[in-house]
Structure formats: C-alpha cells, structure tokens
Amino acid sequence: MAATAKNNVHSLLYSTTLDTFLAVCQHQSFTKAAKALGLGQSSVSQNIQKLEESLGVALFDREVRPIMLKPEAVMLREVLEGQFSEIENVVSLIREQNELKPIVKIGVIDSLSTNVAPALIRKLTEQTRQVSVLSGISPNIAKDLLNREVDIIITSDPLDGIEGLSRYFLCQEPHLLVLPKNSELRDTPVTWQQLISYELPIVRYSRRSASGRVVDTHFSRMRMNVPFKIEADTTRVVLSMVADGLGWALSTPLCLMQCKDILDQVHMQPAPQPLFSREIYIVTRHQEYLGLVDNILAECAKQLSLALLPDIKKNFPWVVDEIVIDERAVDLACKL
Structure with a gap:
C-alpha cells in the first residue's frame, strides 16, 4: 500500500493506523512496511503500538524474523481485507451507475509489452477514464502490485505464497x-x-x-x-x-x-x-476489477490466437501445439 496511491478509495476510508497495520502484515517487517508507505520506521512502530494499545492485545511476535502475525492480527487483517474488497466493489458499482470510468494502472511483463499491450490499451480506453501501463520483469511488477503502485499485473509469477490476491490463468508455453x-x-x-x-x-x-x-x-x-x-x-x-x-x-x-x-x-x-513450461497469469488484489479482468483475459487471448500464434508457427512450427491458452479466456475473446 504505497503512499503514491493517494487517490485510491482505500486511502480515503481507512486510517493511517490501519493502513500501516495492513502493510506490516503484508511485508512482515516494520522496515519494509515503512519503505512501502513512505514513512519513517518510528512512525510505523508508533502506529502499530497505538493500535495494539487501543485493542489491548499484541498483534505481532517481534522476537522472530520475519515478524509473525498473532491470531488476533490474522483475524483483523482478514476482516479489513474483506471490507476493503466490498468497498471497492461498491465504488465500482457507483461509478458504473453514474457512468464514471475507473483510473487503472497495469503492469505487464516484457514478453507481452510489445506484442499485446498496444491492443490491450486500445480496448481498455473504452472502459477506463485513464489507463497507464508499466512494463518490466515479473518481480518488479509484482512488487508494484503489492505496494499498490499498479492495480493489475500480467505476470509469469503467480505470487503463490502471498495471500489477499486473485489469480487468473492466461496461458502456458514450453521452453x-x-x-x-x-x-x-x-x-x-x-x-x-x-x-x-x-x-x-x-x-x-x-x-x-x-x-x-x-x-x-x-x-x-x-x-x-x-x-x-x-x-x-x-x-x-x-x-x-x-x-x-x-x-x-x-x-x-x-x-x-x-x-x-x-x-x-x-x-x-x-x-x-x-x-518444462512457463505459465502467465493476470493477478489483482483479491476480487478487485472483476469486470476489467475478463476484458483483459479476452483481449490477451485474442492477440495470442490471432497475432502471435501465426508468427510463432512460422518461426517454430513444432511448438504451436504445446502452447495452451485458457479456454475461458478464449470463450470471452469470441464474444468481443
């Protein structure tokens, strides 16, 4: 939850204390949470101490590295993340009803940034007020997602060990x-x-x-x-x-x-x-941007099928049958 996400609904409806708590839960480190939030480590410590004093319980085990969440912290985090997801969905509905389109930032791995991103942006400009695309290697765009510097990533790293994310399979390709x-x-x-x-x-x-x-x-x-x-x-x-x-x-x-x-x-x-193969996923924070995700899946599947596979067949004909595109994404592409 980076400090750069000033316009996010989350920063408007949640206190700095709760924002700090969620960042510490995510990073399991006061130092990393402070860096992600753009705060000093002492501010992070004070915010957590204030929250613990108001609840009357310790939320973290500070004697181990990385710090561990106590059961009370896990419970609080799950409630907050659930509420945040519900709020985002309500805000999306309000925007829809008032014809207000969202502002979206997308991180795309380098291998799709040239061949897929232009068509994807063309499609998303119809459904967003503003769309930004950042490209890079998977670890960098994953970090951007976790720090709330982007909203959606297309990545070859599904971030399996991290909670609070939604993952959507796009395709698989051999080496x-x-x-x-x-x-x-x-x-x-x-x-x-x-x-x-x-x-x-x-x-x-x-x-x-x-x-x-x-x-x-x-x-x-x-x-x-x-x-x-x-x-x-x-x-x-x-x-x-x-x-x-x-x-x-x-x-x-x-x-x-x-x-x-x-x-x-x-x-x-x-x-x-x-x-052995590489898999590509679309990853968001839990259940956010559900409508846009379907459109991204559809457009990516369309570009893979119509633009990239013919080129791949021309250059490496033996490999085409080993490339798998998600069936649901293909079905969505057929409806475009």
Missing part, C-alpha cells in the same frame, strides 16, 4: 533450446547431460527475473548442476550473446517473439526431455 547458428548440436536430439558437458556455458536469464527462477527450479528438480558464467535480464541481450557464440540458452516463444529482427542470427529447436 526452447537456443544455440549458436554454427553449433554442432543443432538439428540433433540433445540430452540435458550433453548440454551440461557442452563446451559452451548457458547464457541464463537473471535470477532476478521469473524466467531465471523457472529454469533454476527445473534444474533443481532434475538434480542438475548447470554452471553458468553469463546472465542477463532481457531476451535481446541473451540472444545477442548466443549469436556471438558465447553460450546456449533456454527461452520461450513469447519471449523470443519480442526479438523477431534477430531470430535469424541464432538456431532454435526443442529443448531436451523432460520439457
């Missing part, structure tokens, strides 16, 4: 093996063991990115130790390094389609078995 054009491994069935012992190292996505974490998780499950020397945040940098013969990489069709202009400089083929 592909990207090799230098002159690699002796090209056009041959390759095993993971061959890649690990290959003379060139993996050029990996940064561990800061969701793509890097997905690859790490796969290697961990396979109990593979894959040494690396080079990592980067963006697909363009990863592909450029592979094109220069510095290593091999794992990427997905949607990531690769950001860089159509340099795809001819590298070689793509199916990754070794067992394959």
Whole structure:
C-alpha cells in the first residue's frame, strides 16, 4: 500500500493506523512496511503500538524474523481485507451507475509489452477514464502490485505464497533450446547431460527475473548442476550473446517473439526431455476489477490466437501445439 496511491478509495476510508497495520502484515517487517508507505520506521512502530494499545492485545511476535502475525492480527487483517474488497466493489458499482470510468494502472511483463499491450490499451480506453501501463520483469511488477503502485499485473509469477490476491490463468508455453547458428548440436536430439558437458556455458536469464527462477527450479528438480558464467535480464541481450557464440540458452516463444529482427542470427529447436513450461497469469488484489479482468483475459487471448500464434508457427512450427491458452479466456475473446 504505497503512499503514491493517494487517490485510491482505500486511502480515503481507512486510517493511517490501519493502513500501516495492513502493510506490516503484508511485508512482515516494520522496515519494509515503512519503505512501502513512505514513512519513517518510528512512525510505523508508533502506529502499530497505538493500535495494539487501543485493542489491548499484541498483534505481532517481534522476537522472530520475519515478524509473525498473532491470531488476533490474522483475524483483523482478514476482516479489513474483506471490507476493503466490498468497498471497492461498491465504488465500482457507483461509478458504473453514474457512468464514471475507473483510473487503472497495469503492469505487464516484457514478453507481452510489445506484442499485446498496444491492443490491450486500445480496448481498455473504452472502459477506463485513464489507463497507464508499466512494463518490466515479473518481480518488479509484482512488487508494484503489492505496494499498490499498479492495480493489475500480467505476470509469469503467480505470487503463490502471498495471500489477499486473485489469480487468473492466461496461458502456458514450453521452453526452447537456443544455440549458436554454427553449433554442432543443432538439428540433433540433445540430452540435458550433453548440454551440461557442452563446451559452451548457458547464457541464463537473471535470477532476478521469473524466467531465471523457472529454469533454476527445473534444474533443481532434475538434480542438475548447470554452471553458468553469463546472465542477463532481457531476451535481446541473451540472444545477442548466443549469436556471438558465447553460450546456449533456454527461452520461450513469447519471449523470443519480442526479438523477431534477430531470430535469424541464432538456431532454435526443442529443448531436451523432460520439457518444462512457463505459465502467465493476470493477478489483482483479491476480487478487485472483476469486470476489467475478463476484458483483459479476452483481449490477451485474442492477440495470442490471432497475432502471435501465426508468427510463432512460422518461426517454430513444432511448438504451436504445446502452447495452451485458457479456454475461458478464449470463450470471452469470441464474444468481443
């Protein structure tokens, strides 16, 4: 709940004390809550102390790190979040009845920001008073959602461990093996063991990115130790390094389609078995923007089906059948 969300209904109807309480619950840290709220740590401590004194109970166990919520804090948080969700729905209804359109901020992962975001914005301008789009890697836009700097995110990280969020599956796509054009491994069935012992190292996505974490998780499950020397945040940098013969990489069709202009400089083929996939979700705070979410799902499914899949089929024909788009999203797209 960032201090930048001044115009949010939440900041109008809730006190600073309760706002501070919810931030501490979310971050399980006074320091992180203070940073998210734009307050000093002493102010956060005073607000929590004031709330605890008014209730006559301690809400947090401060003796452990991260701090733990006591049962009373869990109960209070659930009530407040439920009330906040109800208030947002009532405000949306009031706006609808008075033909007042919402102001919405959306965070979009880089792999969809170029190919999907323009059409999505065109669609949302019909239903919003103002729409802003921020792009970036999944961890950054997830942080923006948790800090209330954006309202909706399209992300490859569903934030499974965080309560108070609603998640909507959009699509799933496999990883592909990207090799230098002159690699002796090209056009041959390759095993993971061959890649690990290959003379060139993996050029990996940064561990800061969701793509890097997905690859790490796969290697961990396979109990593979894959040494690396080079990592980067963006697909363009990863592909450029592979094109220069510095290593091999794992990427997905949607990531690769950001860089159509340099795809001819590298070689793509199916990754070794067992394959692993990346999933993309739309995530909001619990039950917020329900109407807009359906429209976002529909428009994303439409762009994936009509614009991106034909391009993917042209560049990587073997992979099209392994891309799954949510059936409900496709049904919604058919009604547009």
